[in-house]
Amino acid sequence: MPADRGQAGPPTISEVAAEAGVGRATAARTLGGYGYVSPELRERVLAAAEKLGYRANALARSMSTGVSHTLGVIVADIANPFFAGVVRGISDTSRARGFDTIVLSTYEDLDEEVAATNVLIDKRVDGVIIASAAVDRREVAHIKGATDRGIPVVLVDRAVASLDLDTVVIDNRDAARGAVETLIAAGHRRIGFVWGPPMPESPATRRGLLAEASRNLWTDGERLRGYLDALDDARIPFDPELVMVGRKTEERVTEDVARMLALPDRMTALFCTETDGVTGSLRALRAAGLSYPRDVALIGFDDSAWAAVMEPPLTMIEQPVHQLGAKAAQVLLDTLEGAGPARETHVLRSRLIVRSSVAPPPRS
Amino acid sequence: MPADRGQAGPPTISEVAAEAGVGRATAARTLGGYGYVSPELRERVLAAAEKLGYRANALARSMSTGVSHTLGVIVADIANPFFAGVVRGISDTSRARGFDTIVLSTYEDLDEEVAATNVLIDKRVDGVIIASAAVDRREVAHIKGATDRGIPVVLVDRAVASLDLDTVVIDNRDAARGAVETLIAAGHRRIGFVWGPPMPESPATRRGLLAEASRNLWTDGERLRGYLDALDDARIPFDPELVMVGRKTEERVTEDVARMLALPDRMTALFCTETDGVTGSLRALRAAGLSYPRDVALIGFDDSAWAAVMEPPLTMIEQPVHQLGAKAAQVLLDTLEGAGPARETHVLRSRLIVRSSVAPPPRS
DNA sequence: CTGTTAGCGCTTTCAA
DNA sequence: TTGAAAGCGCTAACAG
Numbered sequence: 001m002p003a004d005r006g007q008a009g010p011p012t013i014s015e016v017a018a019e020a021g022v023g024r025a026t027a028a029r030t031l032g033g034y035g036y037v038s039p040e041l042r043e044r045v046l047a048a049a050e051k052l053g054y055r056a057n058a059l060a061r062s063m064s065t066g067v068s069h070t071l072g073v074i075v076a077d078i079a080n081p082f083f084a085g086v087v088r089g090i091s092d093t094s095r096a097r098g099f100d101t102i103v104l105s106t107y108e109d110l111d112e113e114v115a116a117t118n119v120l121i122d123k124r125v126d127g128v129i130i131a132s133a134a135v136d137r138r139e140v141a142h143i144k145g146a147t148d149r150g151i152p153v154v155l156v157d158r159a160v161a162s163l164d165l166d167t168v169v170i171d172n173r174d175a176a177r178g179a180v181e182t183l184i185a186a187g188h189r190r191i192g193f194v195w196g197p198p199m200p201e202s203p204a205t206r207r208g209l210l211a212e213a214s215r216n217l218w219t220d221g222e223r224l225r226g227y228l229d230a231l232d233d234a235r236i237p238f239d240p241e242l243v244m245v246g247r248k249t250e251e252r253v254t255e256d257v258a259r260m261l262a263l264p265d266r267m268t269a270l271f272c273t274e275t276d277g278v279t280g281s282l283r284a285l286r287a288a289g290l291s292y293p294r295d296v297a298l299i300g301f302d303d304s305a306w307a308a309v310m311e312p313p314l315t316m317i318e319q320p321v322h323q324l325g326a327k328a329a330q331v332l333l334d335t336l337e338g339a340g341p342a343r344e345t346h347v348l349r350s351r352l353i354v355r356s357s358v359a360p361p362p363r364s
Numbered sequence: 365m366p367a368d369r370g371q372a373g374p375p376t377i378s379e380v381a382a383e384a385g386v387g388r389a390t391a392a393r394t395l396g397g398y399g400y401v402s403p404e405l406r407e408r409v410l411a412a413a414e415k416l417g418y419r420a421n422a423l424a425r426s427m428s429t430g431v432s433h434t435l436g437v438i439v440a441d442i443a444n445p446f447f448a449g450v451v452r453g454i455s456d457t458s459r460a461r462g463f464d465t466i467v468l469s470t471y472e473d474l475d476e477e478v479a480a481t482n483v484l485i486d487k488r489v490d491g492v493i494i495a496s497a498a499v500d501r502r503e504v505a506h507i508k509g510a511t512d513r514g515i516p517v518v519l520v521d522r523a524v525a526s527l528d529l530d531t532v533v534i535d536n537r538d539a540a541r542g543a544v545e546t547l548i549a550a551g552h553r554r555i556g557f558v559w560g561p562p563m564p565e566s567p568a569t570r571r572g573l574l575a576e577a578s579r580n581l582w583t584d585g586e587r588l589r590g591y592l593d594a595l596d597d598a599r600i601p602f603d604p605e606l607v608m609v610g611r612k613t614e615e616r617v618t619e620d621v622a623r624m625l626a627l628p629d630r631m632t633a634l635f636c637t638e639t640d641g642v643t644g645s646l647r648a649l650r651a652a653g654l655s656y657p658r659d660v661a662l663i664g665f666d667d668s669a670w671a672a673v674m675e676p677p678l679t680m681i682e683q684p685v686h687q688l689g690a691k692a693a694q695v696l697l698d699t700l701e702g703a704g705p706a707r708e709t710h711v712l713r714s715r716l717i718v719r720s721s722v723a724p725p726p727r728s
Numbered sequence: 729c730t731g732t733t734a735g736c737g738c739t740t741t742c743a744a
Numbered sequence: 745t746t747g748a749a750a751g752c753g754c755t756a757a758c759a760g
Contacts, residue, residue, distance in 0.1 A: 010513050023731040058486040059423050060753035063736045079452035088443035102466055122422040149374050282673040306670035309646040387747040424737035427752045
């Protein structure tokens with residue numbers, strides 16, 4: 001219970017010094033935990049601080065030291081389980097090392113991302129971790145701006161080709177290829193691809209698709225490449241009709257998959273790059289009176305407790321979400337502690353969790 | 365592109381003033397957007413700021429104004445979809461009103477909660493939103509400490525009886541009662557209750573259970589009361605064996621539900637207070653070779669896209685997560701803007717989403 | 729070992 | 745209207 005000092009605002013270090021009958025610097029030294037101070041005075045200061053309920057003003061401290069012990073984090077959406085997990089990884093490891101985090105969501109809007117970056121610069125965070133929506137060279141000015149000011153930035157989940165920065169990702173291309181190969185190995189040749197990023201309109205060609213993919217969300221572009229890799233390896237012709245145009249919501253996915261399901265020579269397997277794609281596809285299957293894995297085999301990204309309790313349980317790709325964040329924080333903190341930026345790309349392992357949503361295609 | 369000034373650190377307002385050939389105060393006035401300044405000088409300052417890539421130091425500004433335009437948020441676990449949604453609600457509405465947020469997770473550990481509160485006090489946040497694990501009168505000192513320092517606090521998701529503060533919650537008791545009534549209306553009388561908070565050991569009596577409930581997590585205690593309400597109204601005798609001792613993980617739930625399922629005069633319905641309880645129960649049912657709703661009816665808390673695509677789809681209680689956060693932020697910001705704390709309790713509506721996991725009990 | 733003093737970058741009287 | 749100067753609470757030289 002802090003003594004009532006009849007003053008406005010919380011007690012300052014000067015008041016503690018006065019209460020203890022010592023100089024301001026002595027109080028600062030014991031409370032700040034630096035420099036020498038005799039045991040007696042130390043005790044007196046501690047007692048005074050306790051009595052007044054003193055808590056250091058971190059803002060003032062940052063002002064004079066120039067460091068805030070705060071990390072900035074920018075992701076698409078904190079409510080998305082993937083990012084929530086990454087953020088938890090970041091805050092767990094940064095808190096353990098004495099840093100707090102300010103998390104900002106952009107909802108995939110580049111203007112929001114720029115604004116968020118500015119907020120972090122203004123608040124003088126010591127470093128930034130960002131899952132950027134930027135792809136184009138002209139879209140990275142805000143990130144360059146941060147590094148130019150000496151704020152270290154590490155990229156998480158999404159690499160940015162035009163930026164030479166520490167990066168922590170999984171191998172999306174490889175993960176997707178592995179999943180699609182699993183489908184192919186089971187005998188499938190008509191495999192649908194359901195993805196996330198919105199596109200102006202459906203490119204009818206493979207070339208157009210890839211161009212679009214590189215202009216859009218990095219992860220999904222990589223996953224599309226993995227899908228194509230697997231198809232190529234198996235000499236399966238690419239059919240653009242089996243690639244869903246990016247539509248963000250689960251409802252849209254449901255509509256689109258329903259349309260794909262109505263196509264002649266119906267697909268016998270479905271690969272989804274996002275969780276909404278999985279649930280949307282499941283709805284479409286049910287609406288069409290189809291079931292998995294009998295009629296259509298299914299693999300999707302981002303495992304969850306639910307995927308395991310589905311009947312039948314779903315084969316899913318598990319991303320090391322927590323570790324993704326933890327590693328990003330570790331790399332950032334290491335460079336803050338003087339290790340100098342390594343400008344490395346750390347590729348974490350994802351894992352295909354095989355359950356029961358893949359079976360051979362039905363005999364036509 | 366900020367001009368290279370051959371100096372360390374980002375440009376300050378003094379440098380901008382020098383560049384523009386005006387006094388420091390004039391630069392501060394135009395850049396801070398307050399006070400009078402002639403159009404000409406204004407232009408000169410703006411141009412200089414632009415040229416140098418000036419960004420105000422929010423820390424310095426907070427130092428002199430005494431406000432940080434930052435809200436602190438303390439929840440159990442940012443990676444829990446419920447809290448992730450609440451946090452998103454908070455940050456959406458606070459960002460819209462010019463405030464940023466610092467989010468800290470406690471993992472239901474009171475010491476962590478105290479530490480988190482101190483971090484926020486030290487960082488001089490303007491207000492705090494907290495889903496506190498505190499129940500006992502002696503556990504709320506840290507919250508009192510914050511309000512004593514003049515930091516407004518609003519409680520979200522969990523009320524704290526001994527604290528007279530603005531509070532935003534749903535009516536957990538009523539929501540639980542409604543769900544259990546639905547089960548009873550379908551003909552069930554042996555209804556299991558699967559809950560979250562860990563308990564030292566299973567209290568064998570109703571009284572012991574309630575005592576434990578009030579000593580543990582607030583929301584789950586309320587939900588237990590709702591369960592008992594419904595039982596009482598229907599004159600169904602209370603059987604402590606049907607109330608699962610709180611065990612945190614999905615695995616534990618699975619074990620415990622399996623044991624409950626093995627009891628004589630087997631329960632015909634299950635009510636789960638948390639998502640992990642639902643998935644854990646589903647696993648236990650499957651392991652026992654039982655299916656829902658045929659053998660056991662099922663209702664749980666926290667709807668999700670997955671619950672809707674289960675086969676059969678699950679009847680669930682949907683909480684207004686985003687709104688919970690948004691309202692809490694709104695109340696806090698209103699009091700920060702001088703509206704004076706109303707010390708009200710805002711009760712938001714939850715909703716029972718009826719799907720197909722409830723059917724009459726099997727004929728014995 | 730301790731106290732004095734000068735900043736950190738900004739806002740805010742107060743004169744000019 | 746503008747500028748000089750004091751002050752927010754803390755750290756960090758620098759004497760003593």
